[in-house]
Amino acid sequence: MKIAFLADPLSTFKTYKDSTYAMMVEAGKRGHEVYAFQQKDMAVEQGVVTARVARIHFTGDSQDWYRADEPAETNLGEFDAILQRKDPPFDMEYVYGTYLLELAEKQGAKVFNKPSAIRDHNEKVAITQFSEFTSPTLVTSDEARIRAFQKQHGDVILKPLDGMGGAGIFRVTADGMNLGSIIETLTGNGKYTIMVQRYIPDIVKGDKRILVIAGKPVPFSLARIPQNGEVRGNLAAGGIGVAQPLTERDFEIANALGPILAARGLLLVGLDVIGDHLTEVNVTSPTCFQEITQQTGFPVAATFIDAIEAAVAASE
Incomplete structure (x- = not known):
């Protein structure tokens, strides 16, 4: 397959923990052609959505990890799959990007997660649809x-x-x-x-990231535990990530939401749970693939690429 990643600049990736990097490498190992572009590389002219897209070749060195061909203007409908992995902020530029990707879908592109579904699921507000699981x-x-x-x-x-x-x-x-x-x-x-x-006092035990792929939960979460008196467990705010098996309540939440969100076009979702309560539904660029794999051995990236392959095959 030809798989294109809409992502932030590859030079900014922290390869030891970046989930998009893990996805790319797994796809490359399977012989898929991997491409990359940024949102600024997209354009629509005379109704056709194109982007300046570069093919990526992997070096095997986690520090100097890729070589990129010269970018070429490419109709996005030519790819077997486009993975939307641009990080927030979810501002109007991000919304404009979903409009272009949605038009590309009408021209044959298969985009994961579905652009309209990303747009319709604000990562904070989406929990209000599932108030039985929230504080x-x-x-x-x-x-x-x-x-x-x-x-x-x-x-x-x-x-x-x-x-x-x-x-x-x-x-x-x-x-x-x-x-x-x-x-x-x-x-x-x-x-x-x-x-x-x-x-939620249980934040001291961690803000759990539960990954749901094609409607089914990964059996381990990453509990991001606040440090130094913080109330935030986010890794970006200094939290420490500890992988752990899902609890019965975690499975209850993930199994309730997973099929609903998958049916809406959200192949990959990161549910945030503190204690017994759902706090966020992450749909833009869910992370924690590598931390869970490194600590438990569960092949998160491989499971995700399996889902991409199955979704593309099912759409043909």
């Missing part, structure tokens, strides 16, 4: 509602809807200290919608 949650830009929610629940977490890696997350305890300033900062004085959730 009490409020989505609003209204200060009065936020204050009432904090008064009711005491200890709360406030966060923006478009961040990643734990950026912009605040905890306010029962005394309400700095609540006004945090609301002003996150909402831009009422202009931006945010999420507020009751604090």
Whole structure:
């Protein structure tokens, strides 16, 4: 197969932990042709979506890991699969990219995850569709509602809807200290919608990333455990990742959501669970492949490429 990855610059990859790198290498091992391009490389002219795409060759050296051919203008419909792996922020440029990929689908491209499904599943707001698995949650830009929610629940977490890696997350305890300033900062004085959730004490045991591939959960999560007094377990915020078997509750959540999300075109999803509660549904570029494989031996990248091969075969 010819597989193209829409990703951030390859030169920025941290190969010891990057999930997209693991996907690429696994695809290459199987003899698939691997290509890469960035969102800025896409264009639509006279209704046809193309991109400046470079074929990637692997060196076997994890430090100096690839060679790239000269990019060539290519109709995206020529690829057997396009993997959308661009990281957030999920801004309007990201949305424009999904529009172009959606048009490419109509011209024969097979895109994973489905562009419209990515667009329809904000990684924070999507949990509100599954409130039976969440802690009490409020989505609003209204200060009065936020204050009432904090008064009711005491200890709360406030966060923006478009961040990643734990950026912009605040905890306010029962005394309400700095609540006004945090609301002003996150909402831009009422202009931006945010999420507020009751604090989940089990965060001290880790923010679990559960990977769901083609509707089925990987049997191990990566618990990202906060360090140095942080309330954020994100690896980007200094959390330590510890792989562990899924709990009964983890399986319950993953098995309930997996088939629903897969049917919507989300081949790969990263569910975030703290204790017994769902906190995010990650659909843009879920990570933690390598950490889980390194600590448990479970072949996450191979399982994912299996799913890509099966999805392409099923669509032919």
